[in-house]
Amino acid sequence: MSKLCSLKEAIQNNVHDGDLLYAAGFTHLIPFAAAHEIIRQGIKDLTVARATPDLIYDMLTAAGCVKKIIFSYMGNPGVGSLRIMRKAIEEKQVEWEEYSHYGMISRLQAGATGLPFIPMNPTAAPSLEKANPNIKRLVDPYTQKEVIVVPPLLPDVAIVHVQRADIHGNAQIWGIVGEQKEAAFASKRVIVTAEEIVDETVIRSDPNRTVIPSFVVSAVCHVPFAAHPSYTQGYYDRDNPFYLGWDEVSKTDESIKAWLDEWVYGVADRETYWQKLGDETHERLHVKDNFSAPINYGDY
Amino acid sequence: MSKLCSLKEAIQNNVHDGDLLYAAGFTHLIPFAAAHEIIRQGIKDLTVARATPDLIYDMLTAAGCVKKIIFSYMGNPGVGSLRIMRKAIEEKQVEWEEYSHYGMISRLQAGATGLPFIPMNPTAAPSLEKANPNIKRLVDPYTQKEVIVVPPLLPDVAIVHVQRADIHGNAQIWGIVGEQKEAAFASKRVIVTAEEIVDETVIRSDPNRTVIPSFVVSAVCHVPFAAHPSYTQGYYDRDNPFYLGWDEVSKTDESIKAWLDEWVYGVADRETYWQKLGDETHERLHVKDNFSAPINYGDY
Amino acid sequence: MEYSNSELLTVNAARLLRDEDVVFVGVGLPNLACNLAMHTHAPNLVMIYEAGVIGARPSRLPLSIGDPTLVSGATAVCSMYDIFSFYLQRGNVDVGFLGGAQIDRFGNINATVIGDYENPKTRLPGSGGSMEIAGWANRCYIITPHQKRRFPEKVDFITSAGFLNGQGERQTSGARGGGPQAVVTHLCIMTPDETGELTLTALHPGVTVEEVQQNTGWLLKLAPKITVTEQPTSEELRILREELDPDGIYLK
């Protein structure tokens, strides 16, 4: 059964005002194309969860889509501050809920595996536990020592960008796999955007590579370069100048508005956006091939 | 730093009388060669843990190496009863401790991740929980409902057979990956046997495929066909007639002794064992090639 | 057309499956039933094996749960911890097939021990994954030959939960799955009533209520209306015999 549709349709059908959204991808495969489509569709009051809000949630916040943010590290990776979200928190324009990376990922793991909590060992750091009542303690019945527990995170919708998927939604990822699997399994609905839509036989030629199975997927969209300015391992590089440039763009309301007008509202879809970036950028982000050693599954 | 050594050395240095042993591999990559070497070295009083004891622990029990068995399914897969272990339990010649598959694997997961317990949801089945005091209950602090918990399993030594490893111990597995990773990370010492010892560059050409990193490995041994009569995906098939034949062999003390004399005590190592199996068997277990679609990691 | 008891069981099990069901399947008859359903009314069935294989397309009859033919050509392979947690515990499995040495009045299954647990008369293989399948699959089906010793009023050990002692006891246990929805035997189909008690609801062609009762260890409740199952069609039998088990390993 094909779940292939346009990104526009996928967002229309699966992302609604007030949803809890998890746009997955730790530093890699960040689904920027989907976020831009959410902005274009004017979706409001989202609770957005990510270990690292990154530029993707800075953009959603700037466009007024965000009511609340759940996170564990709010920075512009390798650059510095995430100005828009930081200001929104400092000025209390958004609500926030905060964890450490492992706490955040444990919440997803609990959601993805159907558990009411996941334990983690004590870290000795007391302040976040005091600030967030969702972080609790339990006594280990075997040693009588205390463990920290966090509750499941159960997003309404996860968006996951992948290297390749078939039309049913079976999706394969390589390079940094982050929390993609956990986000997909934890969520009620899953949108997959893919660099390539491949025949089912390609997926079936390497089943160990499959991270997300078709039956947890709601929609599959063919969106090359969907992760720019982040990257897709083996397809294109991270656009570091973009990350550095965002530090400037995000300094004033005017420059933010101008950027959104030009690069989000002013383009119809990712294909237009990519073409607009131009040849120099395409060339700069191009990567040479580097193939893995082959794997023999055997013909049984 | 090379950890390459003979299987004989690896067992001598890492498996001791009274150890808790986990020979990993759910139906696939079962490390029979290592078990035979343990028998040859006359190691005693082992506590042997595996989800499925399979023929490998039937053999260890027959040879008098086993004091206690921890398991979740004690059968000859696809054939029927595991006669030797079953008799040992019925006649109380060994101690035993029993879980469901998920309980067993959760114990390994807890051990491998450094947690004092892992929760699982209630299954409604009451009897095993009553029979095994290690299975406890906790109240979920978020919903006040009960969850089942099991404590970590922390073997003294794990044995893991893999398709390929480098001399440092970085090991890659494909096909059924079972509980190999969890067993390795849970254990104090890890012996890796490999169908092929490859150059480090082969491992580094596909880092997502690596299941076990060098620094948890104690010894690496080059042992082709180490999994016979189970199989190695892409290398050779499962020897079904052997599994069927074991049902006969394991019927009497005489036939068991004769088998051990001929196939374990009577052979020096796996190479001799494999040659002794003969051409007809080699041919029957041979598999044709079937390669995965290539993966481009990119040259960054 | 003539058919064996195994064929009858397999055909009736296959008919309980729906298209797009995600099925947690073992080897033997359940595997044949799933493949039969895929060849007939449920082409989009997804088969999951406890060894961590998803969407298997075995090109030969798998002889064990870890047969490599389950992996080559599958859509995904994951670890054992993941198959039980992300798939089964999370609620992603629609159907589980179960069997066992004893099945009782409330659909509880014993696959662990005959006699006392500490002093076993006969030691059986134990749970494997069946405790979790019975607890967490949305629907479970029990496939078994119908013999009196297999159907005691109360099992010696509850390896996998049916409805426990009935009357909603399963519901208060916290287990997410719906429990056994049907017991398919070579004589009949029994389904639980609202209290969880197995009730005779359908007979296979030519079988009488008396015959079923004689082979059951308690006074079996009868549904107000007992139907008769449609006998295996020649197409169903052809697929089983020619395509799925040509050597008659499971169906003889």
Add this chain to the structure above:
Amino acid sequence: MEYSNSELLTVNAARLLRDEDVVFVGVGLPNLACNLAMHTHAPNLVMIYEAGVIGARPSRLPLSIGDPTLVSGATAVCSMYDIFSFYLQRGNVDVGFLGGAQIDRFGNINATVIGDYENPKTRLPGSGGSMEIAGWANRCYIITPHQKRRFPEKVDFITSAGFLNGQGERQTSGARGGGPQAVVTHLCIMTPDETGELTLTALHPGVTVEEVQQNTGWLLKLAPKITVTEQPTSEELRILREELDPDGIYLK
């Protein structure tokens, strides 16, 4: 030979690493320090990144924790849940590098907020993985410039634990790691005494105790014997400048 403060920090951080250490490393100076150690006395160092990369061999200077150059040629890549649980929580990480906006007398770090948490004066990025690194790595090293505002007597928020309020409070917390073993600044090296209080144990060449004290927000304890660190060698500087950061991105 002349050297910058960043070069001084990096060289002294590198010297704290031992061969075969498994290091949980971020981008920037810690990454350079690890690479320098690999090029000198610790060729078998294993670098782990919180993005899930093990044994990275970056062929260019990684500019973010998720730089694809960390993946190509690494020995292993795993999920974020796995890197924190199988590696860090399990105790497989020997060394963690940490930094932060504030470091206090007992080596506690604030990377979360200046001012009140609910009413932040300045909102900082937050923990990321540093809470777990500080808790669970066997040894932690804090690398930071030495300025008075960075070294208050007490941090506003303990993002990552040092020795809390000292006197064994960390030990009773249940955290497995040994806590910060040294704070390396561009002026000196401070190590905790038996109560967990940071103590001046070594000065960099040409730096005085007074200079350190003027840049520290409390009356800094002095070790009975304060040593002087060996200045960066020309070979160390050559590797840093020519091989590791030729564009001077981090070392200018």
